[in-house]
Amino acid sequence: QSALNQPPSVSGSPGQSVTISCTGTSSDVGSYNRVSWYQQPPGTAPKVMIYDVSNRPSGVPDRFSGSKSGNTASLTISGLQAEDEADYYCCSYTSTSIYVFGTGTKVTVL
């Protein structure tokens, strides 16, 4: 099972919006609404930001939103803030009952 494909980096100025794509296949992202997103600042453990494509856990700002179309899921950060600078990973459940993560995207706040 190959890793889901994410852009290596995205950047934006404070207040702007950025979107991170996560492209898989019909065996993972395309088959299930079981896509989650994790934020990982340097040297820390990942933190869930979105689950089931578009649901936010309690405590996650509503600036973070998720969506999916076909085999591609997306995470959008609106009103970018300095504290959003981190690595972001998508994750999907798959048709072979395993989990596959994305390649990761570094978000830089200019």
Place this chain on the structure above:
Amino acid sequence: QVQLVQSGAEVKKPGASVKISCKTSGYTFTNYYMHWMRQAPGQGLEWMGIIYSGGGTSYPQNFQGRVTMTRDTSTSTVYMELSSLRSEDTAIYYCAREPHSGAYYFDYWGQGTLVTVSS
């Protein structure tokens, strides 16, 4: 509050085994699934398997035969043992809880355990 506290860093030689612990607190241990992931230096996350609330396990094919996940309900601790270590196994290893059965995501994570494999 929910806490997952992992054991400390390990240095192992190629061919050896490593066993990492993840001690949990703040919730009913036997009601939740636990997953293990790893992250090689500068790389992305990789799923290593799951131990279910009843103690059963499931591992992806690339770890079959090398990884064993166990638990001790008396201490609310889960363990992950990886054998036949090679340099490519150098990574930070994380335990992570699935918030309820069939949630398909991970809500609490351990702090990570660095395993270095070097001769």
